[in-house]
Amino acid sequence: MSRDYPAGTIRTEQVWKRFRADQQRMLLRDRVEQAARRLRGDRGEDWRWALRDINLHIEPGESVGLIGSNGSGKSTLLKMLTRVMYPYAGVIDVRGRIGALIEIRAGIHPDLTGRENIYLFGALLGLKRREVAGRFDDIVEFARLGGAIDRQVKFYSSGMQMRLGFAVAAYLEPHVLLVDEVLAVGDAVFQQRCLDRMREVAEQGTTIVFVSHDLPAVQSICRRGVWLEQGTVRVDAGIKDALAGYRDSIEAQSEASARVGEPLQLLKYEVRGEDADDTTLHTDEPVTVELTLGGDYRGDATLHLGVSEGTSSPIFQISHEIRMTGGDHRVACVIPRLPLPRGRYTLWTGVYSIGKTDGGTLMSWHSAGQFDVFGPMLDTPPRAVVMAAPVFVPHQWED
């Protein structure tokens, strides 16, 4: 059963994890009560699955993005990979040294100095003092801690703690690097450096599992994507496909939440090409967005239109003043040259009042639906470079 896998392999087989769902205080008197109840035959235990039947095989050197909504079990899975947490059932096998950055409060011990923490962490990874000393300067240099290295870690700012934690985890040459949603506290420059470093260690053959809600960042690092949904693996595929599936699902959820009782409703919308019957859209060609609004509201209002990729922030947003007269209102917007590359996009709209109740919500900002664009793909950026949003820029090269 336990074959000899090389260092850097991660295997989980039929892993299940459950937590107590009922509120339980960790007190002796509650336990005594509980025991009394149990004697009367009332078990009174309520468990909830946090992870169900997780089967993952990750080869050394693979970089895997773990995505999914809040509470889908990403952190739980990562904690089990670091062996901090134990599964309820199943086999977990992680070979080699593990460098993990699970929480922002990085480092090992808040009362120790940064320097002591580095050595301690190295020791826990199974490195000799001499081996840590050899990498010490790199770590301090990367984390840009300077003089703070001899201060107690509890006096570090969140960003400094994260820097130290990341630098330690990434420079002590682990076979497996696990990073859970912590880079967000770093400033923009440091985030980019972290991503660069992750790409670097990935190229040196370190296995990476990266959890983040920053989907473009995940895309820039990972080749494979695992999408967890309510504790099960929904999709395990190439990162692009996994992300696309995940984005679509968030989309569907936000559309489903209906906005009832608002003064204005979006009755109909259409996104089309140049001709009225041409529903395929092409990059750098004209596009018309036509909306029909209905509702009792009379007066002036601002209509906003936005386009996003998935649920991230809009790529662009345009607005227009309209006058509602109590009946249906049709408005069309022509974009002469669509600046979007090939892909699937989401159209967002919202209407807000002008006048006495300036900025009052008439129809809240929501996604109306999706549309596909055909055309050239964007050129791939270097790895670890995060593209905020896809925009097609007509261009020509000369040399």
Added chain:
Amino acid sequence: MGGQRAQVIDEQRGQAAPPGVPVPAGPPPELVFKRRLRPLQVARELWAARELVRALAERDLRARYKQAVLGFAWAVLTPLALCAIFTLVFHRAVKIETGAVPYTLFAYLGLIVWQFFSNTMNQGALSLANNLSLLNKVYCPREVFPLATMLVATVDMVIGVGVLGLMFLVFWTAPAATFLWVLPLLVIQFAFTYGIALILSVAVVYLRDVRHLLPIITQMGVFATPVAYPLAKIPQRLQEIYVGVNPLGAVIEGYRKALLYGDAPDARMTLIAAASSLVFLIGGYLLFKKLETGIADVA
């Protein structure tokens, strides 16, 4: 092997297909995780964590002695103060008979052992609870936390033994020639103390209010253990049971015999204490290892 259950999705659209293989309602019972302890692996992990033990102990010592004005004197002052009180109360008032041995020396020897035990117990019991954030971040064998507190208590004990040496000078006596008996007794003392610390440390994680019991145990323990009086004060027929429950009784008695009276410790009592402390140590360790797997869940 479960195989890959996730479906591959449509290349062009990135649309997830409806789940193909449904997830079973629960895990197959034969796969339910069971803790298996391999002594060799446990030993290797403990050895690998020695740096952590050292760092944890060092941090505690530093924190304690940096802030306290009197520095390391604290390690000495508590037992000395207790010793003075005991001398007044038990020697002068209750008239405990210690033969040719000065009572102060007699009581102080017991207090060193008791102080070591109560320090380890009190600090060790909280050692996991105080480090919960750490337990959620890095893997290491968790028994290092109570172990580190025992290391701290050992440093205190060494200081206490230094003071004991001074007392021998003051009272113008020398340790008896049988002092080598101290070594096996030390092993018993450490085994029992560590066993108790292991049990209490996990107990406090799962039952937070157990920590409120600690002061009570400490207060009662110092009188329930033959610190201020000889073991002989306990009725003869109960002595064996007593030593079985509290091996410290035999340990303290043994130290006194070996160091002060020049006798070998009572063989029967020492063996009972050794067996009992071994049970505490192994039982405590197994309990600790079993409950350890759930610490991160309740942290």
